[in-house]
Amino acid sequence: MVIGSWWFLLVLGAAAGVRVVRGQGAPDSTGFISIDCGFPEKGSYVDGTTKLTYVSDDGFIDIGANHNISAEFINPGFTKRFLNVRSFPDAARSCYTLGSLAPGSKYLFRATFMYGNYDGLNSPPVFDLYLGVNFWQTMNLTGLGSVEVCLVNTGSGTPFVSGLELRPVKSTLYPQVNTTQGLVLHARRNFGPSEVAVIRYPDDPYDRVWLPWSDPAEWLEVSTAEVVNGVFGSNFEMPSVVMQTAVTARVSKSIEFSWDAEPSHVYPDPGYICMLHFAELQHLNSNASRQFSITINGHVWYSLYRPYSFTSDTVYSKLPQHGSTKYNISIKAAANSTLPPIINAGEVFSVISTANVRTDVQDVSAVMAIKAKYQVKKDWMGDPCVPKALAWNGLTCSYAISSPPRIEAIDVTGNQLSGSIPTGLLKRIQDGTLTLRYGDNPNLCSNDNSCQSIKKRNPMLVASIAVPLVAFVNRRFTYTELKVITNNFRRVLGKGGFGNVYAGLLEDGTHVAVKLLSESSNQGAEEFLTEADTLTNIHHKNIVSLFGYCKDRGCMALVYERMSEGSLEDKLRGKGAGSLTWIQRLRIALESAQGLEYLHTACSPPLVHRDVKAANILLSANLEAKIADFGLLKAFKRDGDTHVSTARLVGTRGYLSPEYVYTR
Structure with missing residues (x-):
């Protein structure tokens, strides 16, 4: 049961999955990646035939068994x-991570x-192969193989691989390859070598x-020792x-060969592109001529072709052929030709789409930082969100037609994580475009230096907001x-229960609102400290941001971003310019709900506002909604207790959080 295959694919540098390598000019081995999969860790050797250095795959993947x-x-x-070999029995998708393609360059994968x-099972597996987020081919080892970076378990045996290679090619080569289309090699043949x-x-x-191909019964071999150069500007x-050998027809006046279509569950009607390479290898006298036509499945492809003398040229299809289970090529001598047709080499490719868009690059960087920081190895392989069926466990992704998929939430609950949150993740958390759930990780804090100080603070509140704790350094103002x-x-x-709110302007021109605690306020220092502590440590695009606070000579005040359009209550009551359209009302409702969702589900333990009303929803200049007034906020206890710890029901009647009312 010796089943081996060499196959390659060609792609343009728009997909992800490989290291940046040189793709312009005549290449040499300095741009090559050559991996022996399953070779002993950190080992390497020089191939006896190519003299290329092959390295172990331990630096490119962190799962699997040799x-x-x-x-x-x-x-x-x-x-x-x-x-x-390296096999992957425990993962749905197993990927070799080689870096990023250089945009505009073309690459050969093999x-x-x-x-x-x-494995001693005597049963070759069947599995799928992907390049990044794009399906390449189903690998059925009872036949020929294919090429890919990711191996996907389809339930028909354990995926494995013996070797993986990457080669840069000139961007002018193989013009059928573009940003949305790649080529998978079906066959590549060198006709007529003597050995x-x-x-x-x-x-x-x-x-x-x-690979050599000759049929002595049908074809006559032709060869030359002279150098065969390509025509100027050749695309191949x-x-x-390769071009120094060829075959001609022995008996008949035509050369015939064919290939069978190989459909897959993704491409039931695969399209094929063919390249035929020709060069005249004989010095012809004035009375001799070699001309021929080329047909595919009986349709004329090239009506009259004459090969160049000792110069390679290529006849190739620009668009893929579809609709047949078998494709027949016939190269037939023209009526006035004195010599039979000739062919030196040929290539056949199937066409696949590389148009699938990978997850937003900043999101990928953030989640990769988590993976690297905490050595996550489970099934976090390949692209986080694409394809949907293989999205990473613990991620919530959003998919839009006109933009890349985005990661909306990450759940790393109960993974025994310790240490600090990667700084690259904080920005997404702060602006509210990412939700992080990380409960049951008691040793996780926002940075290494803050771990000890976090434990000294209110454990119920701070545990829920440890992620953005050091994202902002809030300013302490004097009176x-x-x-x-x-x-x-x-x-x-x-004016509210806390006191008056005044317009302010910072030194850098930032407009702020200053909430000053009045002596007659029915809220006191406890509510002030709650709001200051809360806004200092939670950040979301739909929650008002705190710039600083004041606790000086009996003065207590909060300085937060000014919302120029006031409160939703003001707008609904007709105060200010203009009224709200139906679409604007819907957006405000959605954005307010997103802010509450962040408090209720993203924080651990959950936070409940206890006074959600139109007066506490503020609007920016572009009517973006943000929740304010956190003086009455409370947190659920830990240890699975869903009861809110409070001795009295506080807040505005009719506007209390349902979680709070139903569980007290």
Whole structure:
């Protein structure tokens, strides 16, 4: 049971999944990635044929198990890559992470597979292969293989791989490859070599693998020792050693060959693109001529072609062929041709889409920071959100037609995480575009230096808001500074149970609102400290932001962002310019709900506002809604207790949080 395959794919550098390598100019091995999958950790060796260095895959993937193929299947002619594999029995998707493609460059990927009964089951598996977020092909090891970075378990055996290679090619080569279309190799043949040999690097500088093909019963072999160069501006840069051999028709005046379509569950009617490479290898006298036509499934592809003398040229299809289960190529001599047709090499590719959009790059960076920070290894492989069926466990993703998928929530509850939250994650949490659930991780805090100080604070409240704790350093104002900021408390914006709210202007021109606790306020120092502590430590795009506070000479005040359009109550009562449209009302309701959802579900334990009403929903200049007035906020206890700890029912009747009312 020796099942091995060499296959490659060509893609443009718009997808993700591989290291940035040089893609312009004539390539050499400095841009190559050559991986022996399953080779001993940190090992490397030089391939005896290509002289390329192959390295262990331990630096490119952190899951899987190494195995050797069974001894009875070892052939003395095998390369080392065929002697061992890495298999992935425990994951739905297993991906090699090689970095990022350089935009605008083209790349050749190749994977090798040798089952060799490495698992003793005598049953080759079937699994899917992906390049980043794009399906490539179903790998059925009872036949030929394909190429990909991610191996996806389809329930028909354990995925495995023997080798993985990446090669940059010139951006001008293979013009059918673009940002939305890639090519999967179906067959690549070198016609008529006198010796049975595989041609690859260094004879082919891009390390394409050319397999010999000759049929002595039907074809006559032709060869030359002269160098065969390509025509100026060639899109394929054929190796001279490949073009130095060819076949012509022996008996009839035509060369015939075919291939069968290989449909998959993603591409039931695959499209194929064919490249035929020609060069005249004989010095013809004035009376001799070689001309021929090319047809595919009986349809004329090229009506009259004459190969160039000792110069390679290519006839290729620009659009894929569809609709057949079998494709037949016929190269037939023209009526006035004195010589039979000739062909030197050929390539056939199936066409696949590379148009699937990966998850937003900033979101990927943030979640990768979590994975690296806490050594998460479970099923967090490949793209976090795409494809949907393989989205990472614990993530909530949103999918829009015109933009990349976004990560909306991350749940790392109960993973025994410890240490600090990566700083790259804080911005998304602060602006409210990301929700992080991280309960049952008692040793997790917002940075290494704050872990001890967090434990000394109110454990019930701070545990729920540890993530953004150090995101902002809030300013402590003096009473004298507040008088300057508010122009001696000249302009009153509003009045509430806490006291008056005054308009202010910071030194940098930022408009603020200063809430000053009055002596007659029915709220006291406890409510003041609750609101200050809460707003200092939670940040969401739909919750008002605190810039600082004052506790000086008996003065207590909060300085927070000014919402220029006032409260929702003011708008609904007709105060200020204009009234709210139905769409604006819906958006305000949605944004207010998002702020409450953050308090109720993203914080651990949950926070309940206890006074949600139109007067406590403030509006920005563009009518963005933000929840304010947190003086009556309470937190649910830990240890699974859903009862709110409070001795009295406080807040405005009719506006109390349902969670609070129903559980007290």
